[in-house]
Amino acid sequence: MNPVDVKNLTVAYEKKAVLKDINFTVPEGQLIGIIGPNGAGKSTLIKAILGLIPKAAGDVKIYDKQYRAKDRIVGYVPQRGSVDWDFPTNALDVVLMGRYGHIGWFKRPSKKDLNIAHESLKKVGMEEYADRQISQLSGGQQQRVFLARALAQDAKVYFMDEPFVGVDAATERAIIDLLNELKSQGKTVLVVHHDLQTVKDYFDHCILLNVSIITSGPTEEVFTMENLHQTYGGKLSFLDKGQMMVEQK
Structure with a gap:
């Protein structure tokens, strides 16, 4: 079974297709x-x-089941800019949200859940900030907390939306180390990424997309x-002869 299998997926806004006839599968245990x-x-x-936005057409399966039947084994790290960081909660509580699929929304976290949350914060270098309000954290620290939440969920498939944007070099290195650790555990991680310079270093597999799949x-x-x-x-330019091209903004 493939971790992710997308068939004939189309998404439209106001009758204009923003994704058209998307078809791909991804291999297990890869970035x-x-x-x-x-x-x-x-x-x-x-x-x-x-399932966060409606599909006009198509089918998505996670390990051969509809997503909702598999949501416990799917982790999601959204774009940092899409999160309300003023929400009154601390880093530990954010990470514990990753355990709700295991404990239920209306039950108190067990000692095991708390230990997993603390260990997840430790893995991303944020254990000392467990009681810090997320609004008081830097952008890179906030991103690390969301990665810790994904770790605490112990999913099999992860989706991460531009996790490297707006972080410093140390955080980027910590993130890629974490992704490689997930890979070593047999997890599958799909990452929206914009830096063409690092693609070959970071990823085993690529999906090249522009409304439709160009190739994968x-x-x-x-x-x-x-x-x-x-x-x-025409949105590419060369840094220098023989070097990788970069996207023009």
Whole structure:
């Protein structure tokens, strides 16, 4: 069974297709980059898979079941900018939200759940901030807390929407180390990513997207100049001869 199987997925806003006839599967236990220009539908793809926005057509399965039947084994790290960081809660409580699929929304967390939450914070270097209000944390620290929440959930498939945006180099390194740890445990991680310079270093598998799937497959096979030109069109420029191209803003 494939961790994620998307067939004929179409999403439309005001009768305009923002995702059209999306078909792909991903291999288990790999880091998968979702790559494409601004406005290509990358975040929309994740939200449609998770049922956060309606589909016009198509079918999504997680391990051969409809998503809602598998939501306990699916973790989601949204874009940091989409979160209300003024919500009055501390870092530990945010991480404990990742345990609700295991304990239920109206039960108190057990000692085991608390231990898992603290251990998850420790893994992302945030244990000393457990009692800190999330609004008082830096952008990189907030991102680490959300990653800790995903860890605490102990999912099998993770979706992360631009986790590297707005973080410092140390946090980025900590995030990629964490993703590799999840991979080593057999987890599957799909990441919306915008930095073309790091794609080959970070991801085993790529989905190149611009409203429709341009191509998908092992990074070494599909992350080519030809496919990138097809994905980005005229929105690419070269840093220098022989170096990877970057997206023009």
